[in-house]
Amino acid sequence: MKLRLIVLLALLGLAMSEVFQHQITKIKSARRRMREQGTWKDHLARKELKRLYKQQHPKTFATVSQNVNDWEDMEYVGNITIGTPGQPFAIILDTGSSNLWVPDVTCGSGGGDCNTDSGCNQQGIVCELLCDDPNCCSGAKSAFSRVFRKRSGKVACTGKHLFNSSLSSTYQQNGQSWEIEYGSGSASGFLGVDTVSFGAAGTQQLVVPKTTFGQATDIADVFAQDPAIDGILGLAFTSLAVDNVIPPFINAVNQQLVDQPIFTVYLEERGDIDNTPGGVFTYGGLDTKNCGPVIAYQPLSSATYFQFSIQSIGVGSFSSNAGWDVISDTGTSFIGGPQDVISAIGQAVGATYDDQEGAYFIDCNANPGPVTITIGGKQYQLPKKNTVTDAGQGQCFWDFFPFDFGGFGPSWILGDPFIRSYCNVYDVGQQRIGFTTVTASGK
Secondary structure (H helix, E strand, C coil): CHHHHHHHHHHHHHHHCECEEEEEEECCCHHHHHHHHCCHHHHHHHHHHHHHHHHHCHHHCCCEEECCCCCCCCCEEEEEEECCCCEEEEEEEECCCCCEEEEECCCCCCCHHHHCCCCCCCCHHHHHHHCCCHHHCCCCCCHHHHHHCCCCHHHHCCCCCCECHHHCCCCEEEEEEEEEEECCEEEEEEEEEEEEEECCCCCCCEEEEEEEEEEEEEECHHHHCCCCCCEEEECCCHHHCHHHCCCHHHHHHHCCCECCCEEEEEECCCCCCCCEEEEEEEECCCCCCCEEEEEEEEECCEECCEEEEECEEEECCEEECCCEEEEECCCCCCEEECHHHHHHHHHHHCCEEECCCCEEEECCCCCCCCEEEEECCEEEEECHHHCEEEEECCEEEECEEECCCCCCCCCEEECHHHHHHEEEEEECCCCEEEEEEECHHHC
């Protein structure tokens, strides 16, 4: 009888720990949509002015900064549910941050930034520059306000899925406030605890009870203007999380809900086709359908982001073996690096930088050689199909950008062009990252 009980308990343990696959969807990026609408340059100018103001007034802003995050080029979203029964949300699955937040049902109803110390207590045009709610600013609105067409917090949440805690039988109050400043905007609100399920309702979900998440009461324009995105789900380590909140996947590992403390990311290369299947996140194991055997693992140099070292990068006539710390970031759609290196790479392939657009452009018919990145003595090549993408209006982006972390941290961000070329295996347990080829069945 005792032996039978031990076997039964072992079988129950196996049943509780599984491998889960999470389908994601490719969407049109905010940059492409704003370029089509003719609002991109205005958005970029306001963003730059806001950045400069914050540099000059650092004591005004008490928010925690997530420097590597910038969502304007994001093209992949996944579905999750929160609560019991599950309430659906479309989120960015982001290895470059560690917090989960979605808009709350109270989003925009509390006066927005008027009640926070984020610069809305300033006067005149400065207030208009910093505040997403123009009603916070006294006096007549300037031409600046009309040009940038800023919106109130209430409008910002219109059209989003909103979390309603009163509809969930598993919700637990927390109430602690939080605020995060990303590269392209901020979000703030309060914390709650509930069941978070990776994947859409009706699919095989990774169900993670007692997960702490952010209920956003205010979101910035960059999120508000993107109808396809409700919030962010960070997949990096707890040490990077605002308020030391345990990230949902780390929580799943701690509760032994997955076979292995790893997840694999496969991003499908679909060109300029939108609203189609865009890849798979596999939690608890390797993706054996879309990804081949692991080529190599690289130890992390910092278990905050998924940060590791590369030895060199080169393309065409240019090569540099200076060596840098980099991160693998599903939340960044381009590859970012030091200004001098990115400039040299652009020159080598014939790409030109447009200051007003904030991007490199390249002839769509150009045939640049593959970009070669050396990691742990092994070479990884990024072909044209993953580094030259459609920008609309008959133009093409060269998918690199100058990046300055501004202190200690990674020098490069290896975003989607790298992850589309090689499946990335994020090993939380052994604090390492692995790379595999994308198999023919995954094309």
